[in-house]
Amino acid sequence: MYPWRDPSGRFSFFKLVVFVALLVPGVVLLWPVIAQGGATIPVKEAILQSGDWTIRVLLISLLITPLRRITRFSKLVQVRRQIGVAAFCYGMVHLGLYAISQNLDLGRIASEIVLRIYLTIGFVALIGLAILAATSTKAAMRRLGAKWARLHKLVYPIAVLGALHFFMQSKVDVSEATLMAGLFVALMLYRFAHWRGWSLRSAVTLVVIAVIAGLATAGIEYGWYALATGIPAGRVVAANLEWMWPLRPAWNVLLAGLVMVVIYPFGRDGAGRAMLSALIGAGSRPQHSRGG
Template identity: 80%
Template sequence: MYPWLDPSGRFSFFKLTVFVALIVPGIMLLWPVVLEGGATIPVKEAILESGDWTIRILLISLLITPLRRITRFSKLVQVRRQIGVAAFVYVMVHLSLYAISQNLDLGKIVSEIFLRIYLTIGFAAVVGLSILAATSTKAAMRKLGANWSRLHKASYGIAILGALHFFMQSKIDVSEATLMAGFFVALMLYRFAHWRGWSLRSFMPLLTVSVVAGLATAGIEYAWYALATGVPADRVFAANLEWMWPMRPAWTVFLTGLFMIVVCQFGRDGAARTVIANVMASLRLKPQHSRGG
């Protein structure tokens, strides 16, 4: 019942830390709304921020499984449900703020959802997250049995709907939406690599995912500008080949993939000490031990 307790009912500092990290963005985005008494500008900004955090947290929930395979940090499983439910909470905040912006006019809200395709797509994602949240309990897992795992694979489709909604409401500047789409591609590639039997603790599979995900991100951004806007797509693609700050989404996805390689190599199983020892051995040096042993 409490997000800071582990499965055995004991206090978990790890779970408490994750819980606090999940609620802090919500407090920060809602605070201006409360402070300004629901004024129009803070509400509109909070609608966008809550939507952004919904897809970020949803992608983090999809990261748990490959990250556990890479790091072998088994406690990550304990926070997967917590993170997934947090994505549902943020999307409900997103929907509630939209309703407030429409003066809680239910008829207008329903008509807008059906008439505006990007709202229809977004609402489909809301329904999907609601179903996953409602079936996230242990009782639901027992009742659904093997079907529970199949049902919760719908999170992949929900993430696609969320990314598409993000693109469509972003209009011209789709950098953040492209970044989220690129991270989703990377997460799917990690799953594909595992399905193919490639070890996610090996250098080449992780490097391959990094490169392919980075190129796919550049391709997604190019395709969006080419098909949905009047902005010259060739210029956008050329920009992805240059190093600049702030970085283009493709570079961010690629470098994040490289960071995952570092996480793997310098993980909690003593790999860092092994690497250092090998380097020193190649230099014909002996590691210096402290006097305390």
């Protein structure tokens, strides 16, 4: 019931930090809307930011499993549901702000969702997140049994729909959408490698995944500009071959993958795992009573 308690009911500093970290972006993006009484410009900006944070948090939830395998730190699983529910909450904030921008005219909102394909895609993704959030409890897991795992694999097509919605509403500048799509590819490659029996605690495997994901990201950006815009795709290819600042999405995805190569040694020995446990498990140890 309380997001700062571990499965045994004890206070977890790690879970509290994650809970607060998930709240902060929401507070930051909603504060201008509240402070200015729902003025048009803050609402429009908050719509975009809440959509961005929905896909970001969703991808963070998908990162938990491969990161646990890479680091061998099992406590990461304790925050996976919390992060997944947060993604749904940001999606609802995104929809709520859009409704405010339409003066809460339900008829108009419904017609816009039906007539505008990118809104339809986003709404379907949000319904999917609602289903996953509603069935994320232990009671739902017991009730659904083996079906629960199959149901929650919907998170993958939901992420694809979310990325597509992001691309379509971004119009010309799709850098952020491309980055999210590339990170999703990397997350799927980690799962594919595990399914094939390739160790995620191998530097070679992690480097190969980083390189493939980076190249795939460049390919996604090229494909989008080639098919959906009038911008010459060749210019995008040339930009991806250059080291520039800010970095192109492909370089960011590559570097994010290489970070995993730096992280994985912490899971190779007991000392590294003990250090990770001490860093994020503080506060969750049982309290010993005095005296007696």
